[in-house]
Amino acid sequence: xxxxxxxxxxxxxxxxxxxxxxxxxxxxxxxxxxxxxxxxxxxxxxxxxxxxxxxxxxxxxxxxxxxxxxxxxxxxxxxxxxxxxxxxxxxxxxxxxxxxxxxxxxxxxxxxxxxxxxxxxxxxxxxxxxxxxxxxxxxxxxxxxxxxxxxxxxxxxxxxxxxxxxxxxxxxxxxxxxxxxxxxxxxxxxxxxxxxxxxxxxxxxxxxxxxxxxxxxxxxxxxxxxxxxxxxxxxxxxxxxxxxxxxxxxxxxxxxxxxxxxxxxxxxxxxxxxxxxxxxxxxxxxxxxxxxxxxxxx
Amino acid sequence: xxxxxxxxxxxxxxxxxxxxxxxxxxxxxxxxxxxxxxxxxxxxxxxxxxxxxxxxxxxxxxxxxxxxxxxxxxxxxxxxxxxxxxxxxxxxxxxxxxxxxxxxxxxxxxxxxxxxxxxxxxxxxxxxxxxxxxxxxxxxxxxxxxxxxxxxxxxxxxxxxxxxxxxxxxxxxxxxxxxxxxxxxxxxxxxxxxxxxxxxxxxxxxxxxxxxxxxxxxxxxxxxxxxxxxxxxxxxxxxxxxxxxxxxxxxxxxxxxxxxxxxxxxxxxxxxx
Numbered sequence: 001x002x003x004x005x006x007x008x009x010x011x012x013x014x015x016x017x018x019x020x021x022x023x024x025x026x027x028x029x030x031x032x033x034x035x036x037x038x039x040x041x042x043x044x045x046x047x048x049x050x051x052x053x054x055x056x057x058x059x060x061x062x063x064x065x066x067x068x069x070x071x072x073x074x075x076x077x078x079x080x081x082x083x084x085x086x087x088x089x090x091x092x093x094x095x096x097x098x099x100x101x102x103x104x105x106x107x108x109x110x111x112x113x114x115x116x117x118x119x120x121x122x123x124x125x126x127x128x129x130x131x132x133x134x135x136x137x138x139x140x141x142x143x144x145x146x147x148x149x150x151x152x153x154x155x156x157x158x159x160x161x162x163x164x165x166x167x168x169x170x171x172x173x174x175x176x177x178x179x180x181x182x183x184x185x186x187x188x189x190x191x192x193x194x195x196x197x198x199x200x201x202x203x204x205x206x207x208x209x210x211x212x213x214x215x216x217x218x219x220x221x222x223x224x225x226x227x228x229x230x231x232x233x234x235x236x237x238x239x240x241x242x243x244x245x246x247x248x249x250x251x252x253x254x255x256x257x258x259x260x261x262x263x264x265x266x267x268x269x270x271x272x273x274x275x276x277x278x279x280x281x282x283x284x285x286x287x288x289x290x291x292x293x294x295x296x297x298x
Numbered sequence: 299x300x301x302x303x304x305x306x307x308x309x310x311x312x313x314x315x316x317x318x319x320x321x322x323x324x325x326x327x328x329x330x331x332x333x334x335x336x337x338x339x340x341x342x343x344x345x346x347x348x349x350x351x352x353x354x355x356x357x358x359x360x361x362x363x364x365x366x367x368x369x370x371x372x373x374x375x376x377x378x379x380x381x382x383x384x385x386x387x388x389x390x391x392x393x394x395x396x397x398x399x400x401x402x403x404x405x406x407x408x409x410x411x412x413x414x415x416x417x418x419x420x421x422x423x424x425x426x427x428x429x430x431x432x433x434x435x436x437x438x439x440x441x442x443x444x445x446x447x448x449x450x451x452x453x454x455x456x457x458x459x460x461x462x463x464x465x466x467x468x469x470x471x472x473x474x475x476x477x478x479x480x481x482x483x484x485x486x487x488x489x490x491x492x493x494x495x496x497x498x499x500x501x502x503x504x505x506x507x508x509x510x511x512x513x514x515x516x517x518x519x520x521x522x523x524x525x526x527x528x529x530x531x532x533x534x535x536x537x538x539x540x541x542x543x544x545x546x547x548x549x550x551x552x553x554x555x556x557x558x559x560x561x562x563x564x565x566x567x568x569x570x571x
Binding site for chain 2: 081082109110112113114116120122123124125131133134137138139166167168171222269
């Protein structure tokens with residue numbers, strides 16, 4: 001495991017390695033998605049976004065969901081997060097029902113934190129206020145404790161100098177890292193990442209990937225990651241779920257047998273290319289279908 | 299790190315820039331053309347030199363300053379009332395669909411009525427002229443404030459609400475920490491627009507209503523800047539008309555500048571780095 005990029009000295013809490021976020025035994029985060037259907041609208045005009053979707057997100061692993069744009073990946077993520085309802089099926093988190101018959105919309109909670117596609121740091125709060133937000137809201141820490149923990153978290157991510165800046169004053173790559181730090185402050189069981197690096201250039205993206213893997217190695221939090229960048233999917237994922245085009249359901253589930261921690265040398269490995277070829281073949285077929293469907297709609 | 303350079307340095311930067319000098323030259327050219335037009339008889343509006351002489355005399359006249367005081371007082375009374383009522387009303391409409399459905403139709407029916415059309419009704423309704431002028435001023439600012447607050451609150455990105463919910467915020471937390479700061483920039487915009495309208499309205503209202511408490515000090519000269527202009531017109535002192543106009547321009551500018559500064563102070567995250 002790589003050491004955290006923490007400059008020594010200056011502040012006492014930066015020297016001591018931050019304690020693990022939660023006792024590992026308590027941090028599980030296994031998600032079971034079973035027969036989930038989501039139909040937008042109703043009757044004949046209803047659009048089937050997710051259809052009989054069944055797969056597992058194993059605890060303490062990175063599961064990456066890939067599929068054509070607009071295939072319903074985000075719909076699934078919103079259902080897990082509790083932002084939207086499902087039409088039928090069940091979603092369990094560590095054996096407890098999140099949503100299913102009788103309760104089609106889960107309650108949002110700090111055990112499932114979303115990192116959004118375009119970022120959702122509060123622009124009116126400084127970086128440290130953003131990062132300290134969750135524990136204060138949940139009443140777990142007072143302001144002083146939350147700020148202290150937030151400083152540790154920022155230091156761990158190499159972002160300590162930014163604490164009194166506003167999100168608008170830092171680069172978008174930095175904002176993503178701050179947002180992941182903010183998410184981890186809630187001791188979530190699952191991090192739900194919705195194409196978080198989509199808008200970044202490829203150089204920044206590679207830095208982000210390494211930072212994310214480092215964070216993962218340190219915290220072993222379950223990650224549910226949506227993307228349509230296939231290299232990203234295989235580089236990050238223990239398991240890659242390839243979705244069909246709308247309506248969305250798993251077409252192929254790939255177990256990426258490359259050991260963690262990974263670094264960028266993996267990208268040129270023969271095995272990596274093989275996984276990539278396999279994924280490209282599966283996704284390309286779906287992309288063609290999506291394209292044809294789009295043509296018909298015109 | 300954010301607050302680089304003192305006031306003096308910034309003032310020097312301004313004076314040294316070509317943009318500043320271009321503006322200065324334009325102003326001077328405008329004044330020269332105006333002077334030529336007046337002296338040659340093309341325009342019957344008094345020349346800037348004559349206006350300057352009158353301005354200088356009026357500076358020592360307490361009744362002129364009392365006009366300033368009266369108008370300013372009316373503008374700020376109306377404006378503050380508009381903020382105090384408009385912000386909660388706008389937020390209420392943005393937060394509650396039921397409240398919006400109830401109040402907004404009434405609001406939208408009343409809004410197109412120009413504040414000045416309210417002058418006669420307002421004089422009949424309110425016990426004193428002072429109150430009727432302040433009321434009309436209030437109306438001018440009120441609509442701008444409410445519309446901006448509603449628009450601002452409704453434009454807050456849904457992701458902020460979702461993120462706050464996920465992190466365990468209560469409804470009150472969401473109101474206080476998301477809706478309120480998220481709407482603040484629009485409140486500032488509404489206030490800046492509102493006070494501009496308030497000045498426009500107060501001047502006209504003073505002209506129409508005859509200046510309210512005219513006569514309380516310095517005879518007919520005590521009815522606010524609007525009445526000051528009107529009275530100068532009636533009395534035939536044309537240079538004073540222009541002085542009155544310029545005064546209102548200055549008053550409006552100072553109010554807007556003040557609000558902008560205040561706005562920057564309450565929304566530090568929007569400051570240019």
